[in-house]
Amino acid sequence: MIISDIVEILKADVICGHEYLNREVKNVVASDLMSDVLTINSDQLLLLTGLSNIQTIRTAEMSDIQCVVLVRNKKASPEIIDLAEENGIVLIECEHSTYKSCGLLFQEGLKSIY
Amino acid sequence: MKKLFFEYSVEAGNFTKAGDASSNFKKVLKQLNVDPQVIKRIVVALYEGEVNIVAHSVGGNIFCNIDPKSVNLILKDDGPGIPDINKAMQVGFSTASAKVREMGFGAGMGLVNMKNNVDFLKIESEMGKGTKVELTVNL
Numbered sequence A: 001m002i003i004s005d006i007v008e009i010l011k012a013d014v015i016c017g018h019e020y021l022n023r024e025v026k027n028v029v030a031s032d033l034m035s036d037v038l039t040i041n042s043d044q045l046l047l048l049t050g051l052s053n054i055q056t057i058r059t060a061e062m063s064d065i066q067c068v069v070l071v072r073n074k075k076a077s078p079e080i081i082d083l084a085e086e087n088g089i090v091l092i093e094c095e096h097s098t099y100k101s102c103g104l105l106f107q108e109g110l111k112s113i114y
Numbered sequence B: 001m002k003k004l005f006f007e008y009s010v011e012a013g014n015f016t017k018a019g020d021a022s023s024n025f026k027k028v029l030k031q032l033n034v035d036p037q038v039i040k041r042i043v044v045a046l047y048e049g050e051v052n053i054v055a056h057s058v059g060g061n062i063f064c065n066i067d068p069k070s071v072n073l074i075l076k077d078d079g080p081g082i083p084d085i086n087k088a089m090q091v092g093f094s095t096a097s098a099k100v101r102e103m104g105f106g107a108g109m110g111l112v113n114m115k116n117n118v119d120f121l122k123i124e125s126e127m128g129k130g131t132k133v134e135l136t137v138n139l
Ligand SMILES: Nc1ncnc2c1ncn2[C@@H]1O[C@H](COP(=O)(O)OP(=O)(O)OP(=O)(O)O)[C@@H](O)[C@H]1O
Pocket: A035, B048, B052, B053, B055, B056, B057, B077, B079, B080, B081, B082, B088, B089, B093, B094, B095, B096, B104, B105, B106, B107, B108, B109, B110, B111, B112, B131
C-alpha cells in the first residue's frame, strides 16, 4: 500500500510531503508514547498518533518513520510542519479516533508490527 | 573515514530544542555514508540520552567522536545525578514530571532501549555532581 491509499482510506488531509505520497507503507504502529515508538525496529513504518508536538516529529526522524498520521482531529502547528518538511516526513491529519483509524487500515490489509 | 569530533550543548527543560543535537549528528552520519541501520541505532540511543538530559537534568553537553571503526558518544550533565543506577535501568522505572509525560516520554524505557541499540554502554553518576553516559557503536 502507498501513502496516497492511506489518505483515501482515512479521508485525511495531507499537510506536507505531497511529493512523497507514492511511498510504500508495510507496517503500522499506533501510539501516543514516544518512548515506545523509539524501541521499534521496522522499516516502511507508519506512525498513527494523537500526540502532536515537535518531539513526535523528532521521534519519527530518529526512527526513520517517513509518514505520521495525526488522529483524533489533532492539528499540526507551523513549527511541527516546518520540521516535518525539513526531514521529508509526510504529515497527515485525520478526524477519526485512533481505534477507528486502526480498524480501517487493518481491514485494508495493513499489518501491525507484532 | 578520518577522525571527527562534534560537541553540542543541551538545555534543561527545553522540549522545543530537544533532539536538535541528535538531528544534527544524524545528518553528519548520513553524509559519511554510514549504513542506515547503524545510523538508526546510533541516533535512537543518542536521542534517548539527549531527551534524558532535557527531562531529568540541569543541562549538559554531548561529545561525539567518529573514527573509522566506531562512533563513541559521551553525554554529560551537571546534576542532580541518578541515586540508584540499577533501579533507573529497570523497565518502567521513571521519575519523569507531568510535563515530560505530556511530551510523550517518561515510560522508563529509555536507558534500556539505549543499551539494546549499542555495543557498549557505561553509566556513571554522582549525586549533586551529575551523570555521564558513555556509549559506543561499532561501524
Ligand atoms: N541524565 C539523567 N539525570 C538524572 N536522572 C536521570 C538521567 N537519565 C535518567 N535518569 C533517571 O532514570 C530514570 C529512567 O530513565 P529512562 O530514560 O530509562 O526512562 P524515562 O526517561 O523516565 O522515560 P523514557 O525514556 O521511557 O521516556 C529517569 O526517570 C530518571 O529518574
